[in-house]
Structures are given as C-alpha cells and as structure tokens.
Amino acid sequence: MRIILLEDHPIFRFGVAQLLRSRWPDVEVAEAATLAEARRLAGSGRWDLVLADLNLPDSHGLESVANLTRALPGVPLLVLSLSSEPDYALRAMQLGAAGFLAKDGAASELLTAVERTREGGRYISARVADHLASRMLEGAAGEQPHEQLSPQEYRVMLLLAQGERVQDIAEHMHLSPKTVTTYRARILDKLDVDSNVGIAMYCRERGLMSTSG
Numbered sequence: 001m002r003i004i005l006l007e008d009h010p011i012f013r014f015g016v017a018q019l020l021r022s023r024w025p026d027v028e029v030a031e032a033a034t035l036a037e038a039r040r041l042a043g044s045g046r047w048d049l050v051l052a053d054l055n056l057p058d059s060h061g062l063e064s065v066a067n068l069t070r071a072l073p074g075v076p077l078l079v080l081s082l083s084s085e086p087d088y089a090l091r092a093m094q095l096g097a098a099g100f101l102a103k104d105g106a107a108s109e110l111l112t113a114v115e116r117t118r119e120g121g122r123y124i125s126a127r128v129a130d131h132l133a134s135r136m137l138e139g140a141a142g143e144q145p146h147e148q149l150s151p152q153e154y155r156v157m158l159l160l161a162q163g164e165r166v167q168d169i170a171e172h173m174h175l176s177p178k179t180v181t182t183y184r185a186r187i188l189d190k191l192d193v194d195s196n197v198g199i200a201m202y203c204r205e206r207g208l209m210s211t212s213g
Contacts, residue, residue, distance in 0.1 A: 001118065002028045002045065006038045006052035006068070007080070012103075016051065016080075016110070023111050035059040039071045049118045050077045053103075054092075062091055062155060066173075069096035076117045080110075085207075086131035087147065089124055094151040099123035145191045146208065153190075156183040160196050161203040 001024055007013040010033075017029045032038040035058045038050070050072055054064040068077050076098035081088070089100040098117040101110060105125055113123040124132070149157060152173075159169045166184065170177040188194060191202050202208075 001048045004030050004032060004038055004041050004047055004050045006032045006050060008033045008053065008056055019107055019110065035064065035067055038068065042072045047072060047075050049114065050075055051080060052077060053080050061158060062095055065092050065095040065097050066155065078113055078117045086128050089128045090132065091151060091154055100128060101125055148190050149187065153183050153187055156180060157187050157199060158203065160184060161200040
C-alpha cells in the first residue's frame with residue numbers, strides 16, 4: 001500500500017505515519033507539507049490513498065479537496081480536519097473526498113477509515129453521521145440559506161467571502177468568468193444579500209470561513 005500523507009505539522013505527520021506502519025508494516029508513506037509537494041509526489045507512481053489535512057500553506061479549506069482530487073484523479077482522499085461540522089464534512093465529500101475524520105478522533109477510527117476508503121468505500125465519523133442523520137430527520141424546515149447552494153456555488157461563495165475577484169475565481173476553478181458571475185448571482189439570491197461584503201458577513205456570522213482545516 002502506498003499513501004501520500006499531506007500535513008504541514010511535522011509532529012502530527014510523524015504520529016500518523018507511525019500509526020499507519022504499526023498496522024501495515026510494509027506501507028509506503030510519502031510525506032508532504034504543501035499541496036505543491038503532494039502534486040510532485042502524484043507523478044511518482046501509483047498511489048492507493050491520500051490522507052490529508054486541508055489547512056495547508058498553499059491551499060486551504062474545501063479548495064484543498066478540489067485541488068487534490070484534480071491532482072490525483074481516481075485516488076481516494078481521506079480528510080483529516082480540525083472541524084467536525086457536518087455541513088463541512090458533507091461539502092468535502094460532495095467535492096470528491098472519500099472520507100472525513102476529525103483530528104480529535106481515536107487512533108483506531110483512523111485505521112478503520114484508511115482501510116475502508118482505500119478499498120473503495122466511504123467513511124465519516126459516527127459523530128458527523130449522527131449530526132447528518134438528525135438534519136435529515138428535521139427536513140428542509142431547519143435548512144440554512146447556504147445549505148441550498150450546489151457544491152460549485154458553495155466554493156464560489158467561500159472564495160468571494162475571502163475577497164477573490166470573479167476573474168481569479170474563474171481561472172482557479174477552470175470556469176469562464178460568465179459562469180462564475182452566474183454562480184455569484186445565484187448566491188446573492190439564495191443568501192438574500194446584495195454584495196460581496198454581504199456574502200463575507202454572512203459567512204463570518206455563521207463560522208463558515210473558520211472551517212478551513
């Protein structure tokens with residue numbers, strides 16, 4: 001088994017690598033601290049899994065999911081995140097992640113998640129699964145405006161909230177500026193705000209911009 005371990009904190013990276021080797025002695029763990037390093041590793045052979053934090057020096061939040069799935073198509077991505085918010089986990093998986101695990105989870109849970117995702121399955125922690133189940137039972141009545149956004153609209157919302165320009169977002173997401181402008185119009189309508197400043201305030205008030213890793 002060959003795994004790319006993408007994490008910018010050396011001590012945490014060391015601990016995860018040791019845990020993986022304790023379960024699978026023959027595992028090859030290639031460590032990376034940045035998205036750029038992970039991209040370089042991507043071209044060095046076949047990989048079975050990417051295990052990644054999303055809060056990176058050169059990419060963060062849900063954009064890291066999009067960047068990694070584009071750099072390593074077909075390779076399962078298991079996210080290790082500081083956030084355990086169910087909406088964040090759901091968005092990560094909608095963008096292509098195979099699994100989502102909070103960093104404060106048990107070591108045994110990480111090993112279970114690795115085994116399941118590398119075999120083609122999906123994994124979310126029990127706590128996140130409980131939150132998602134509760135939300136489904138509550139139905140759309142308790143739905144917040146940003147939960148109505150498509151995965152692409154959600155990405156555009158976060159980038160606009162961070163002050164990115166339409167042209168830059170278009171280049172980053174490999175879209176036309178016209179498409180991004182259309183997404184922006186839908187976002188303004190669904191959030192019931194009238195400007196990028198309104199989008200930023202909406203995201204800050206609900207803690208959406210803090211769930212970056």
